Amino acid sequence: MRCFLALLLMISFALNAADEIYDFDDPGQRALFLTLSESLRCPKCQNQSIAGSNALVAQDMKRKVYQLLQQGYTEQEIIDYMKQRYGDFVYYQPPLNPLTLLLWMGPALFVLLVLGILIRRRNKPAVQADSAMLAKAEKWLEEDK
Amino acid sequence: MKKLSLFLLPLLLFLLVSVFLLQGLFSDPTERKSSLLNRGVPDFSLPDVMNDSIVYGPEVFDNQITLLNVWGTWCVTCAYELPFLTQLREQGVRIVGLYYEQDLDPDFGAKSLRQIRLDIDKKLGQLGNPYAFNIFDQQRSLSLDLGVTGAPETFLIGPQGKVLLHHIGDVNERVWQQKFESVYQRLSGQALNQQESVR
Known part of the structure; x- marks a missing residue:
């Protein structure tokens, strides 16, 4: 039982750790970050969003999305920014x-x-x-x- | 008549699906057109990996045909292409490296610059050095702007600083012959003609 609790605690810590990398003051911006990282496709992996992928390029893209959000880019501007670099492939909704x-x-x-x-x-x-x-x-x- | 169409229709559908799936067998899922093609190299200002005091910008691609090769010492496939790239350099192809470090996570930072330089020297000493110089993409910002998905990747950049080819994966003899050589020859032919017309 104790072992199980410890395991549970470790898992919840791990989940928190993944969350803590990006801090947002505005919950709306945070929600936007989550939607964006779900709707942008990792260009290195076959069919994984950048939220679900741990590939280096996905991490870099998440960081870039975060930075752009902090700079006040809108959702569409960020999608265009990524499309300009990685093509239409990068956005899950095809044009x-x-x-x-x-x-x-x-x-x-x-x-x-x-x-x-x-x-x-x-x-x-x-x-x-x-x-x-x-x-x-x-x-x-x-x-x- | 009705019977015939009942027989032909499924057959036709089957053939269509077969052709579609057959195509899929030979298509490369990683193959996609770079969105940078025929556009200029994005602006950057990055140091030489061996010497911080040298800073490069997009002007390093002016008036020369260049292969820009994205690599790192940590990348296994890059080690495979180094000997072939070195051969190309010996044939007179100008190759510039875009070096990035996997361990150098901007959030954490692990490997020291000294260690990186030692590793590069060791790797190039073992397998050959194809590079005129190496641009150090510290934050992988230029890689992101170029639409790099990983390493190795190679760009063919024309004398006007335009991206003409983007290859994902290693450059070997087959890739060079099928994808790069014709464009490279055409470009260097044009460059020669221009030189002669100037004289």
């Missing part, structure tokens, strides 16, 4: 350009396609059964008896 058009329009196109198919189905007249076909079916039924 709308010819290259990503399909990505953005894909879901809408899909919905339109399905709607189109549904409407065509509905407008199609029910299967027409003329008398000759009916007679044939009758005959088969008779034969099966």
